[in-house]
Amino acid sequence: MTDATRPDALPAPLRDELLAAVSAATGLPAALVSAKRLAGGASMETWSVDLRVGDRAEALVLRRDMGANMSAYALDRATEFALLQAACAAGVLAPRPRYLSSPGAERRWFLMDRLPGESVGRKVVRSPELAAAREALARQLGEALAVIHRVPIDRGLPPLPRPTEGRSPAEEALHQVREVLSSLQLRNPVWTYALRWLSARTPAWDGALSLVHGDFRIGNLLVDPGGLAGVLDWEFAHLGDRHEDLGWVTVRDWRFEQDARPVGGVGSLDDYLAGYSSAGGAPVDRDALVWWELLGNLRWAVTCHSQAQRHLGGADRSVELLSLGRKAAEMEWELIDRIDAIEKGAR
Amino acid sequence: MSDERDAFEQHPSALDLIDAAREHLATRVLPTITDPRLRFETLVATHVLGVASRELSRGPEMAAEIDRGRAALPGSPEGDGALCALIEEGRYDDPEAGAALRRWLQARNELSLFAWNPLFLMRVKG
Numbered sequence: 001m002t003d004a005t006r007p008d009a010l011p012a013p014l015r016d017e018l019l020a021a022v023s024a025a026t027g028l029p030a031a032l033v034s035a036k037r038l039a040g041g042a043s044m045e046t047w048s049v050d051l052r053v054g055d056r057a058e059a060l061v062l063r064r065d066m067g068a069n070m071s072a073y074a075l076d077r078a079t080e081f082a083l084l085q086a087a088c089a090a091g092v093l094a095p096r097p098r099y100l101s102s103p104g105a106e107r108r109w110f111l112m113d114r115l116p117g118e119s120v121g122r123k124v125v126r127s128p129e130l131a132a133a134r135e136a137l138a139r140q141l142g143e144a145l146a147v148i149h150r151v152p153i154d155r156g157l158p159p160l161p162r163p164t165e166g167r168s169p170a171e172e173a174l175h176q177v178r179e180v181l182s183s184l185q186l187r188n189p190v191w192t193y194a195l196r197w198l199s200a201r202t203p204a205w206d207g208a209l210s211l212v213h214g215d216f217r218i219g220n221l222l223v224d225p226g227g228l229a230g231v232l233d234w235e236f237a238h239l240g241d242r243h244e245d246l247g248w249v250t251v252r253d254w255r256f257e258q259d260a261r262p263v264g265g266v267g268s269l270d271d272y273l274a275g276y277s278s279a280g281g282a283p284v285d286r287d288a289l290v291w292w293e294l295l296g297n298l299r300w301a302v303t304c305h306s307q308a309q310r311h312l313g314g315a316d317r318s319v320e321l322l323s324l325g326r327k328a329a330e331m332e333w334e335l336i337d338r339i340d341a342i343e344k345g346a347r
Numbered sequence: 348m349s350d351e352r353d354a355f356e357q358h359p360s361a362l363d364l365i366d367a368a369r370e371h372l373a374t375r376v377l378p379t380i381t382d383p384r385l386r387f388e389t390l391v392a393t394h395v396l397g398v399a400s401r402e403l404s405r406g407p408e409m410a411a412e413i414d415r416g417r418a419a420l421p422g423s424p425e426g427d428g429a430l431c432a433l434i435e436e437g438r439y440d441d442p443e444a445g446a447a448l449r450r451w452l453q454a455r456n457e458l459s460l461f462a463w464n465p466l467f468l469m470r471v472k473g
Contacts, residue, residue: 187431188431196437259470320388330467333453336449337453343442343446
């Protein structure tokens with residue numbers, strides 16, 4: 001068995017690339033102390049990396065592109081790096097980006113500060129060590145989103161995806177779901193019905209665009225015993241309707257089976273929205289929040305089938321990706337259940 | 348003869364093979380794996396064999412139930428493609444037809460979940 005914490009666990013070409021970039025940025029000699037591959041998403045390679053830069057120890061996390069692209073809507077690493085710089089400058093609770101690979105790197109990466117805390121969803125919602133942290137977490141999630149949504153979008157941000165001219169963020173989201181469905185060439189009456197239902201009820205939009213994190217949910221948030229410690233995984237950030245973020249963390253799958261706590265399996269909607277409001281978040285349209293929650297279920301179901309297709313099409317053979325195609329049934333059940341409740345007036 | 352007893356059947360059955368492979372992974376392989384990533388992937392592999400087993404054990408019955416339910420919907424669609432076309436045409440926009448459609452969609456989802464995650468179904472149905 002290999003020792004994954006040994007410095008040579010990091011492939012030598014990557015190690016050399018990384019140390020050269022850090023030395024170039026700091027003018028100091030850099031050495032690798034240890035590296036450990038972290039369990040990560042399906043589109044990104046993540047490492048915990050300890051460096052010695054000059055006489056200083058640096059605890060960092062490396063985010064590096066995998067070969068295959070998970071989504072046409074994801075940011076590249078250079079854009080994500082620039083966005084993190086702007087977000088941190090605006091007071092967002094996020095890891096400070098430190099070093100970016102050179103444009104010539106075969107697969108782009110960046111290094112950011114390693115923050116303390118747990119990000120694995122099941123542990124965040126269940127771990128006894130985090131019980132006290134969970135008490136305040138829903139409120140802190142609301143506060144963190146308010147800070148993100150107040151980041152000025154007209155200065156300091158890198159170019160980010162935004163809705164096509166003439167489409168509201170909701171219409172853009174529906175368009176993107178239809179595009180993915182069209183590429184999948186699958187017919188599923190749950191998707192067709194949900195698309196028709198959501199299309200007939202797109203929320204009113206005042207034309208204001210906000211910075212939207214795009215994947216703000218348990219699993220992408222660091223939590224330590226003191227509470228929320230960092231907002232991670234900014235690759236799906238874009239300009240859009242802030243209700244998209246507000247609804248996404250309430251999707252059932254991100255409760256990790258703690259169904260009685262609608263906000264990420266950790267708290268109540270009232271605490272969450274009180275936190276949002278107290279940190280300067282604009283008034284929340286509850287109907288829009290529910291619409292984005294349902295859209296989130298549909299989008300996640302369709303994404304699961306896309307992931308299965310990566311295996312079936314041969315791009316990325318993985319039983320885990322394949323299995324997601326069947327997991328979609330959970331979101332499909334939720335969609336129909338919620339729509340049925342709304343139609344019956346039992347919201 | 349088309350009597351079921353005389354139909355060609357493999358022995359052991361496909362279901363027997365899948366169940367044996369799942370049991371082997373769960374009891375002989377998984378306990379020996381220490382690498383967290385490989386362990387997780389093997390757990391997933393074990394799970395999908397269980398999904399296939401549950402689905403095969405009730406497959407024909409499930410498919411027939413889905414087809415019967417769909418044919419009984421307003422507009423009597425003969426398949427998922429025909430049903431999707433009717434939905435897009437607005438055939439289920441009125442409250443009564445919409446409610447009938449949602450009942451069938453949910454029955455269809457429940458059959459999928461019986462194979463994928465029976466515990467989810469127990470949890471959400473209370």
